[in-house]
Amino acid sequence: MTTILPFLHEPSAQERYSDNVGGGLWGRLKRPYVDLDSIATQPSVFDDPITCEVYRPPPQYENVHKFDPDARWTWREEKKLVRKIDWRVMLWAGVMFFALDLDRNNISQANTDNFLPDLGMTTNDYNLGNSLFRIAFLIAELPSQLVSKRVGPDVWIPFQMVVWSIVALSQFWLSGRASFLLTRFLLGFLQGGFIPDVVLYLSYFYTKTELPIRLAFFWVSNYIAVIVSAFLATGILKLDGFGGRAGWRYLFLIEGAGTLLVGIFSFLLLPPGPTQTKAWFRPKGWFTEREEVILVNRILRDDPSKSDMHNRQGLSVGAIWKALQDWRMWPLYILGLTHMMPVGPPQNYLTLSLRHLGFNTTQSNLLTIPSSVLGLLMLLFCAYLSEIINSRVFATIILQLWALPLLVALYTFNAQTSQWVYYAVVTLITGFPYVHPIQVGWASRNSYSVRTRTANIYRTKDAVMPIAFNKNGNRALLGICSMNIVLYIGTYFFYKSINKRRDRIWSAWSKEQQQEYLETTRDEGNQRLDFRFAY
Numbered sequence: 069m070t071t072i073l074p075f076l077h078e079p080s081a082q083e084r085y086s087d088n089v090g091g092g093l094w095g096r097l098k099r100p101y102v103d104l105d106s107i108a109t110q111p112s113v114f115d116d117p118i119t120c121e122v123y124r125p126p127p128q129y130e131n132v133h134k135f136d137p138d139a140r141w142t143w144r145e146e147k148k149l150v151r152k153i154d155w156r157v158m159l160w161a162g163v164m165f166f167a168l169d170l171d172r173n174n175i176s177q178a179n180t181d182n183f184l185p186d187l188g189m190t191t192n193d194y195n196l197g198n199s200l201f202r203i204a205f206l207i208a209e210l211p212s213q214l215v216s217k218r219v220g221p222d223v224w225i226p227f228q229m230v231v232w233s234i235v236a237l238s239q240f241w242l243s244g245r246a247s248f249l250l251t252r253f254l255l256g257f258l259q260g261g262f263i264p265d266v267v268l269y270l271s272y273f274y275t276k277t278e279l280p281i282r283l284a285f286f287w288v289s290n291y292i293a294v295i296v297s298a299f300l301a302t303g304i305l306k307l308d309g310f311g312g313r314a315g316w317r318y319l320f321l322i323e324g325a326g327t328l329l330v331g332i333f334s335f336l337l338l339p340p341g342p343t344q345t346k347a348w349f350r351p352k353g354w355f356t357e358r359e360e361v362i363l364v365n366r367i368l369r370d371d372p373s374k375s376d377m378h379n380r381q382g383l384s385v386g387a388i389w390k391a392l393q394d395w396r397m398w399p400l401y402i403l404g405l406t407h408m409m410p411v412g413p414p415q416n417y418l419t420l421s422l423r424h425l426g427f428n429t430t431q432s433n434l435l436t437i438p439s440s441v442l443g444l445l446m447l448l449f450c451a452y453l454s455e456i457i458n459s460r461v462f463a464t465i466i467l468q469l470w471a472l473p474l475l476v477a478l479y480t481f482n483a484q485t486s487q488w489v490y491y492a493v494v495t496l497i498t499g500f501p502y503v504h505p506i507q508v509g510w511a512s513r514n515s516y517s518v519r520t521r522t523a524n525i526y527r528t529k530d531a532v533m534p535i536a537f538n539k540n541g542n543r544a545l546l547g548i549c550s551m552n553i554v555l556y557i558g559t560y561f562f563y564k565s566i567n568k569r570r571d572r573i574w575s576a577w578s579k580e581q582q583q584e585y586l587e588t589t590r591d592e593g594n595q596r597l598d599f600r601f602a603y
Contacts, residue, residue: 102143103143104142104143104144104147105142105143105144106142106143107140107141107142108141108142108143108145108146108366109139109140109141109365109366109369110366110369110370111369112368112369112370112372113372114137114368114369114372115137120137123372123375125368125375126375126376128378128381129375129378130340130341130343130344130378130379130380131341131342131343131360131364131375132375133343134342134343134360134361134363134364134365135364135365135368135375136361136365137365139361139362139365141361141362141366145358145359145362146362146366149355149359149362149363150274150278152354152355152359153273153274153363154282156354157269157270157273158270158282158285158286160334160337160338161266161269161270161286162285162286162288162289163289163330164225164229164262164266164330164334165262165263165266165286165287165289165290165293166289166290166292166293166296167229167233167293167326167327167330167331168229168259168262168293168327169289169290169293169294169297170293170296170297170323170326170327171232171233171236171255171259171323171324171327172255172259173293173294173297174297174301174319174320174323175197176416176418176419176420176436177297177298177301177305177316177319177419177433178316178319178320179194179419179420179423180301180305180419180420180422180423180429180432180433181305181308181314181315181316181319181429182314182316183314183316186314186316187242187243187244187245187248188244188245189244189245189248193245193248193249194420196249197248197249197252198252198416200249200252200253200256201252201253201255201256202256203253203256204252204253204254204255204256204257204260205256205257205259205260206260207257207260208256208257208258208259208260208261209260209261209264210388211261212224212228212260212261212262212264212265213261213264213265213268214388215261216261216264216265216268217268217377217379217380217381218380218381219380220340220379220380221265221266221268221269221338221379222269222338222339222340222341222379223335224261224265225262225265225266225269225334225338226331226332226334226335226338227331228258228259228261228262228265228331229262229327229328229330229331229334230328230331230332231258232254232255232258232259232327233324233325233327233328233330233331234324234328235251235254235255235258235324236251236255236320236323236324236327237320237321237323237324237325237328238251238320238324239251239317239320239321239324240313240317240318240320240321240324241317242317242320266286267283267508269338270282270283270286271374272341272342272367272374272379273342273363273367274367275366275367275370275371276370276371276513277370279509280451280454280505280506280509281451283505283508283509284447284448284450284451284505285448286505287447287502287504287505288444288447288448290502291440291441291443291444291447291502292444294436294437294440295437295440295441295444297323298433298434298436298437298440299434300319300322300323301319301433302430302433302434304318304319304322304323305318305319305429305430305433336349339353339354340379340380341379342355342360342363342364342367343355343360343363343364391515394515394593394594396514396566396594396595396601397511397514397515397594399555399558399559399562399563400507400510400511400514400559401511402555403464403507403552403555403556403559404507404511406548406551406552406555407464407467407468407503407504407507407552408467408504409545409548409549409552410467410468410471410472410475410545410546410548410549410552411467411471411497411498411500413541413545414478414494414497414498414545415497415498418436418439418494418498419432419433419436421490421494422435422436422491425487425490425491426487427487435491435495436498438495438499439494439495439496439498439499440499441499442495442496442499443498443499443500443501443502446499446500446501446502447501447502447505449501450463450464450466450501450502450503450506451505451506453466454506454509459603460506460510460602460603461556461557461559461560461603463503463506464503464506464507464510464556465552465553465556465557466501466503467500467501467502467503468549468552468553468556469553470500470501471497471500471545471549472546472549472550472553474493474496474497475497475542475545475546475549476546477493478490478493478494478497478542479539479542479543479546481493510602513602514563514594514601514602515593515594559603560603562603563601563602563603564603566601567600567601567603570597570598570599570600573597574597574598582598585597585598586598
């Protein structure tokens, strides 16, 4: 875990609560029972009169009127409040992500219904559409966050959803290659900022020890969407021929319309912040006065920097550029771009490959469900594993170690390989341990502040073959997977060596020198000598 040196940072009450009450099954198994009626207020800089004034929230902070350094509350009150936040905020965040994935991934179900032949397109065209989507998705993240910080995620997230849902349902009228490429680019650009914007919004309500496991459950909705969409597609695609239209057109229309409804409701169900939940249709708000005090003060005691910016304050380009120049974060940026590449193409081409193997439309859609269930279970396993072993490298390299032998098997397949053997292997590949939430949390911790992926491996010349028989593509995936393993090992020693060097410098100083550094240093974030990287 990322740390400030132990003798400078004793375990907080919030951390003890996480281990004993809010830390899930593993915390309850390992830790003794906590008296729910004891004081839950965690120690912080606000307990000292001098540092309290240094870190006191500025007047423009939207929750400043609820800040009270003398506020105290019990574990029972906090537990009840966190459960209320889970139901009010976290649940709807999952619903929105579910809607995103319906519109993002239904192209896979469309492929089982002669989507490419109907539009006169080739696998190359499909590849190009995937590339445009991912490029647009990537380049939209930063601009979207700039807008979100300026207008507020409570406004920007629903707006994004409404606009992209209109594009999604308009795919009903696709006429060929040009319209396909245009809609893929627009969907990627409009959806690209959604996830970071939602993570920012959730950080208004949760502490750093509560957020990671909730992000894991946030991504669970991804897998639920895949499972549900397979059943939906099985029914919707039977509309094939209705009104003289192909079934995949109704798939885009109906699921896009559903997302539009979620987007409209999101305008009503996303309040600006913890103390701004009252509205004309919700005159009493979500929280009592007492709960608002607890909510605001527990967040600030956990991370005083959350009051540095209010929820309608934009980020400067200079601050973003400074973050990108932080070379200590570059290994995680590289891994963020490459860690999903070995499993991405098999996942994207799963339904298309199943059709090539002779399965019909209904079978191809339903056969994707086992891999989604496996992926969901592996996601939760990795999230808990990360907490148990306290090693980000081991908890994330597991994806590469999982994929490597399966990709080797895939590489050996040929035209004589049983379709069920191929299906079993590709199901295991696409049911991979989803470590992206851990990667996100790892980057956030190591930046000590707040802050994707598939290459076009399969080409048209292989369009008549399932991916199992594409030797060139699978060889490339093996190479990327092997490269990632080396990168993870290198990242481990990179951060370990930095921590070791800082330990050596810090331990050579006297107590007086250490105290002087803490009081006078201009180092910020992960540049501080008392900061230790997670690895």
